[in-house]
Amino acid sequence: MADNKQIVELLKKASKETPTHAFWDTQPVPKIADEVEQSGPIEFKTLDDVRKDPLGLPGLFEWVEIDVNSQTELQDLYTLLNENYVEDDDNMFRFDYSPSFLKWALQPPHYYKEWHIGVRVKETKKLVGFISAIPADVRVEDKVVKMVEINFLCVHKKLREKRLAPVLIKEITRRVNLKDIWQASYTAGVVLPRPVAVCRYWHRSLNPKKLIEVGFSSLPPKMTMSLMIKYYRVAEQLKNATMRKLEKKDCESATALLNQYLSKYRVAPTFTTEEFWHWFEPRENVMTCYVKVDSDNKVTDIFSYYNLPSSIIGNQKHKTLKAAFSFYNVATTTTIKELIDDALLVAKKEEFDVYNCLDIFENDKFFKDLKFAVGDGNLQYYLYNYSTPLKHSSEIGLVLL
Ligand SMILES: CC(C)(COP(=O)(O)OP(=O)(O)OC[C@H]1O[C@@H](n2cnc3c(N)ncnc32)[C@H](O)[C@@H]1OP(=O)(O)O)[C@@H](O)C(=O)NCCC(=O)NCCS
Missing domain, CATH: 3.40.630.170 (Aminopeptidase)
Structure with a gap:
């Protein structure tokens, strides 16, 4: 922002x-x-x-x-x-x-x-x-x-x-x-x-043809549909080849990693292991969470996103826009850019049309390189009965669904 x-x-x-x-x-x-x-x-x-x-x-x-x-x-x-x-x-x-x-x-x-x-x-x-x-x-x-x-x-x-x-x-x-x-x-x-x-949402197109057909994006002048499709193609192989779905056995070290990471933000939740498992357990059509572990089976990197589609109002051809929303991500053995590049690949495989991400955390580090485009309209964060000086969006470490 x-x-x-x-x-x-x-x-x-x-x-x-x-x-x-x-x-x-x-x-x-x-x-x-x-x-x-x-x-x-x-x-x-x-x-x-x-x-x-x-x-x-x-x-x-x-x-x-x-x-x-x-x-x-x-x-x-x-x-x-x-x-x-x-x-x-x-x-x-x-x-x-x-x-x-x-x-x-x-x-x-x-x-x-x-x-x-x-x-x-x-x-x-x-x-x-x-x-x-x-x-x-x-x-x-x-x-x-x-x-x-x-x-x-x-x-x-x-x-x-x-x-x-x-x-x-x-x-x-x-x-x-x-x-x-x-x-x-x-x-x-x-x-x-x-x-x-x-704060503001940024959007990474995964299915540009559909996004244009439903009016979510538009074809820039001098751009053809086939060029657009090529431009937004995602990688075919994970940058972090060993990333896999989160499992229950990962919870303790993943919770510690996430809490440690969140400690650098000015407004951020803290998770118990029990809460972590609730929020991150992979759930079909709800939550996707991948981790990378080291040789001691300690989690070193996490990406996660939730599945929040939108109804497309009054479109004859398409009824639903399938959107992934970035949740919590931690990169320690890879860069945040490569980590999210992997998330895009998995989201594309899961047939999402678009990957949405707020400009909170360190997210603005990867927006340009990973071809996110800025959205219109802001999302305000509020606290009730608690005053605190105004924060820059990059100081926020909290995601509300
Ligand atoms: C948000 C919603 C419940 C507000 O109801 P409404 O019938 O438009 O407004 P009401 O006449 O009941 O109340 C107006 C008051 O609610 C406040 N208000 C409106 N939207 C609000 C919101 N999202 N959060 C908190 N307060 C809100 C208004 O500021 C106003 O208070 P004020 O006079 O102190 O400024 C309604 O518009 C709605 O359901 N919208 C679609 C869903 C939505 O946007 N939900 C909020 C998600 S954050």
Whole structure:
């Protein structure tokens, strides 16, 4: 991403355009244009301060917990998100998180079912709103903070702009607070008070013909389709010939390697071995993770990505864009560029159309050489009830699904 000066300008502009936020101005977050100098919680509360009963909802609706172990409830959630979740600015693509992905994303070790909050229409039981939290330890500068990661905030298209989102956010906050947790991390495409970092996606085309046909990319002037296909061809052999899928026996050394690597970032999670296995275990159509080990069977290098397709809205020929999203990568015996080159090869074999990667970590080291193109639109990182000075995207070591 741009340097911090440009980001400060961007935030000032956002704050001029939307000087007040009826909801966010009441929450423990810094104002958009605030200059924050120190890290720490913004407000301190105790369990006595937390209301014990759920927030009020308009009369037609009711709170429910979504049990993602129930096929029908998981299907309800899938349908809500499939039809109403995040779209790109031009409304051409909408994220299509699969049911198996949702189960994985919502059930890490020590998850709570009561943090999978739905809103249904009382009469028809139709699911029209959702928000979730999962527990995570995230280090901000030198402090590991017990927090939650908030995700899958969604309100049905027909119920938009009726201030339902703040009710969902307040209710998840209440339920998280009841477990004595007071901080959260989340990302959003919109600028709210107040980003910790402003990041951007880069895209590596793997199936240029399809990407052009669906309007994801365009054919540059003087470029033919066959030249384009040739340009984006990936290697046929792994640069790191011994890379293989992660296995359970690798977990201890892989967790240690990853935690060590993450220690150099200013905002980054810490993983227990149990959490590591949950997040990185290879799962068909959800998670791909490869490792390289040394002669003592210690993991020295890791690449990983998750499978998050998008529905292609209103295209007769193609219904789904198959996208890989870079997760956590560590290179110690190879370069990060060669490691990701191997990831591209595996992703191509798995028939992905595009490989997406944020400009966090050291990722901008390989974008140009590996033919990534910059995307449009930013992704903001946020912390709830924790202020910390603005970070450059390359100081972020956290991936939220
Ligand atoms: C995001 C979404 C739930 C917001 O609902 P909405 O009906 O548009 O907005 P509401 O009238 O209920 O609430 C508006 C408030 O929510 C805030 N808000 C909007 N999007 C938000 C987001 N992604 N995260 C946190 N707050 C958000 C607004 O800033 C506003 O608060 P403010 O007045 O303090 O600025 C809805 O647009 C949606 O489902 N979008 C598609 C999925 C999506 O983008 N989810 C968020 C992924 S990060």
